[in-house]
Amino acid sequence: ETGVTQSPTHLIKTRGQQVTLRCSSQSGHNTVSWYQQALGQGPQFIFQYYREEENGRGNFPPRFSGLQFPNYSSELNVNALELDDSALYLCASSLGGRAFNEQFFGPGTRLTVL
Amino acid sequence: AQTVTQSQPEMSVQEAETVTLSCTYDTSENNYYLFWYKQPPSRQMILVIRQEAYKQQNATENRFSVNFQKAAKSFSLKISDSQLGDTAMYFCALEAGNNRKLIWGLGTSLAVNP
Numbered sequence: 449e450t451g452v453t454q455s456p457t458h459l460i461k462t463r464g465q466q467v468t469l470r471c472s473s474q475s476g477h478n479t480v481s482w483y484q485q486a487l488g489q490g491p492q493f494i495f496q497y498y499r500e501e502e503n504g505r506g507n508f509p510p511r512f513s514g515l516q517f518p519n520y521s522s523e524l525n526v527n528a529l530e531l532d533d534s535a536l537y538l539c540a541s542s543l544g545g546r547a548f549n550e551q552f553f554g555p556g557t558r559l560t561v562l
Numbered sequence: 563a564q565t566v567t568q569s570q571p572e573m574s575v576q577e578a579e580t581v582t583l584s585c586t587y588d589t590s591e592n593n594y595y596l597f598w599y600k601q602p603p604s605r606q607m608i609l610v611i612r613q614e615a616y617k618q619q620n621a622t623e624n625r626f627s628v629n630f631q632k633a634a635k636s637f638s639l640k641i642s643d644s645q646l647g648d649t650a651m652y653f654c655a656l657e658a659g660n661n662r663k664l665i666w667g668l669g670t671s672l673a674v675n676p
Contacts, residue, residue: 481663490566490653490666491607504663536605544662551664553607 452541452554460560461529469524469557473541479503480522481551482514485536497522498544526559534561564589566656568667575644576675582629583639583670585654594658596630598639601669602650610652613637644674 453472461467473480479498483491493506497516511527520541526533536558540551565588575581587596598610613621613630621628625645629638641648654667 479662483664488668490655490668491664493663493665496662506663538607540607542662550609550612555604555606558605 452539452552454537454539454554454557456557457555458558458560460562462562463529463531465529465561466525466527467529467559469526469537469539469559471522471524471539471541471554473520473522473539474552477541477543477552478520479542479544479549480516480520481540481542482522482524483538483540484508484533485538485556486532487535491538494524503544529561531561534559564591564656564658564665566654566665566667568654568670570670571668572671572673574673574675575641577644577646579644580640580642581644581672583641583652583654583672585637585639585667587635587637587654587656587665589635589656589658591658594656596628596637597655597657597664598626598628598637599653599655600648600650601653607653611639641672646674646676648672649674 455470481496482494485491495505496503500516513525516522536556538556540553542551543549567586594615596613600608611623625642627640651669653669655664
């Protein structure tokens with residue numbers, strides 16, 4: 449069973465640029481959630497994708513967007529980067545549905561915006 | 563609004579001793595789950611233990627146990643026989659209602675000293 453993977457591990461961008469982060473979900477999982485974790489903070493929910501559809505969104509502006517592909521991998525896109533976007537971005541996969549299913553996390557992508 | 567509060571930014575414990583991490587939460591939902599996650603320096607978020615709100619019995623996973631006080635909205639984590647490998651950030655998280663997003667506390671940095 450392959451775990452959740454994320455790429456790249458680290459990324460440095462400048463203000464105003466655009467970035468794409470990638471996540472491969474664990475085998476058999478159809479739901480991916482993205483979180484932003486600023487330094488010294490707990491993660492903040494960005495959005496969730498279930499079977500290729502957005503299934504909930506946190507308090508993030510529209511320049512944060514995402515996709516989920518037929519193989520359930522996912523992308524997080526951030527446009528017009530701001531300094532405050534510097535953070536660890538975590539993705540978690542799970543088996544969707546109404547009953548609780550554990551979310552399995554990837555190792556994260558560390559984004560630095562200069 | 564749903565909130566999770568961890569009031570202990572840092573804690574330390576001697577190896578082999580017991581430590582308790584505190585967490586309080588707030589939700590108006592009747593159906594919810596509570597979690598403790600561990601985030602070691604490797605950054606990967608790992609589920610330590612979970613508690614379903616409808617279960618009165620406190621969850622236990624080997625050396626980890628919780629004290630779930632539903633009326634007080636309190637959910638503390640007890641680590642027995644602390645090991646050096648327990649050194650990490652510990653986050654308390656809440657998943658409530660049909661919304662699959664996790665609400666996180668700010669975390670407690672635990673250091674286990676030899």
